[in-house]
Amino acid sequence: MTFVIPNNNYSAGTGTNSTSPFVEVFFPRDPTAYDIYGPTGQYQIQQKWWNTVSNVEWILIGYSSFNNQVSAVWHLVSAAGVPESFVVQSGTSPVTPNNSHQIIFNGSYTAAMGVPVQTVGSLNTMDLAVQLASAQASSNPINAGLCSFNSNNFSVDSNGYVQLVGGSNFSINFIPIYSNQTYTPSAGMVYVMVQVLGGGGGGGGAVTGAESFAVGSGGGAGGYGYGVFSASTIGSSQAVTVGAGASSGLTGGTSTFGSLIVCAGGVGGAASASVNSITCVAGGAGGSGSTTQGTPGGAGFTGQFSGDGIVVSGQGGSSFFGGGGASVCLTEFGQSDGNNAESLGGGGSGAAVFNPLQTQSGGAGAGGVVFITEYILV
Numbered sequence: 058m059t060f061v062i063p064n065n066n067y068s069a070g071t072g073t074n075s076t077s078p079f080v081e082v083f084f085p086r087d088p089t090a091y092d093i094y095g096p097t098g099q100y101q102i103q104q105k106w107w108n109t110v111s112n113v114e115w116i117l118i119g120y121s122s123f124n125n126q127v128s129a130v131w132h133l134v135s136a137a138g139v140p141e142s143f144v145v146q147s148g149t150s151p152v153t154p155n156n157s158h159q160i161i162f163n164g165s166y167t168a169a170m171g172v173p174v175q176t177v178g179s180l181n182t183m184d185l186a187v188q189l190a191s192a193q194a195s196s197n198p199i200n201a202g203l204c205s206f207n208s209n210n211f212s213v214d215s216n217g218y219v220q221l222v223g224g225s226n227f228s229i230n231f232i233p234i235y236s237n238q239t240y241t242p243s244a245g246m247v248y249v250m251v252q253v254l255g256g257g258g259g260g261g262g263a264v265t266g267a268e269s270f271a272v273g274s275g276g277g278a279g280g281y282g283y284g285v286f287s288a289s290t291i292g293s294s295q296a297v298t299v300g301a302g303a304s305s306g307l308t309g310g311t312s313t314f315g316s317l318i319v320c321a322g323g324v325g326g327a328a329s330a331s332v333n334s335i336t337c338v339a340g341g342a343g344g345s346g347s348t349t350q351g352t353p354g355g356a357g358f359t360g361q362f363s364g365d366g367i368v369v370s371g372q373g374g375s376s377f378f379g380g381g382g383a384s385v386c387l388t389e390f391g392q393s394d395g396n397n398a399e400s401l402g403g404g405g406s407g408a409a410v411f412n413p414l415q416t417q418s419g420g421a422g423a424g425g426v427v428f429i430t431e432y433i434l435v
């Protein structure tokens with residue numbers, strides 16, 4: 058429990074500057090406005106107070122009075138962890154921190170206000186432990202507190218600035234490939250991102266006999282794959298194969314980037330025989346994507362005859378880059394080929410017939426593609 062001692066017996070005018078040697082008082086706390094007296098009476102101005110817990114020092118700088126109540130005015134002199142200020146005389150040579158987080162001040166030091174400068178080591182030197190304000194770049198990974206780069210692609214100059222070896226920027230070169238050829242890297246290529254798409258499968262056809270109805274399903278889309286490769290992995294060149302889009306009912310071609318990425322084409326859609334009853338024809342499967350990074354193509358949609366005079370062919374499967382051919386719907390006598398795929402690698406849609414003795418073809422799948430994005434150091 059803390060007791061507040063009435064202090065109206067003391068005067069704000071008490072305590073001129075002390076003429077006696079200062080005697081530090083030690084307490085496990087900071088002083089308050091109520092700390093105006095000690096064992097021998099009222100504290101005199103310039104009384105020192107040391108907090109033994111937080112290791113900070115206070116000094117009494119005066120008194121104030123309000124409603125006949127006197128309060129002590131204590132001032133914090135030093136706080137734990139607060140850095141000191143140093144004035145380096147002209148003629149000294151400032152240096153950067155060494156591996157032990159020290160700065161060595163060299164040169165002559167003159168005592169200020171009669172207080173000598175404490176030195177460590179040889180005369181006129183002082184070791185000062187410091188914390189770096191910000192990280193500095195270094196090519197030497199053992200430098201404590203500094204940034205190091207474990208790569209031959211970077212260099213660090215004498216001022217600590219980091220730059221790319223051989224240049225400071227990348228240029229980007231985009232290469233779309235739609236037919237079989239050999240890829241040769243551009244000069245300065247550091248790495249490439251490669252995207253590969255297989256060809257789309259053709260939609261299923263439709264053929265009627267004496268019965269009036271037939272329908273084809275959609276062809277599957279080509280598979281997709283991608284990868285990022287360094288110049289050393291690419292080597293001097295890579296063979297590129299681009300899978301073709303398939304015609305009615307056939308499977309699309311496989312696309313490859315060397316042996317690094319292989320993506321299969323979509324499977325062709327199926328055709329139904331001439332029917333007069335409810336019929337569903339499953340769509341072709343999408344082509345498999347790359348085994349490293351990628352995704353299969355979308356499967357073709359089912360072709361259907363509802364049995365009540367409505368024929369709807371299967372829509373082509375969608376590829377990574379867009380949709381397949383749109384489906385065909387017949388509600389009265391007529392016939393139609395399937396629609397070709399709308400996007401790279403998409404599957405063609407199936408054909409539809411609402412008439413006896415007719416033959417219609419499924420829509421064509423779209424060809425695949427290989428996209429190469431080069432990152433070139435300039």
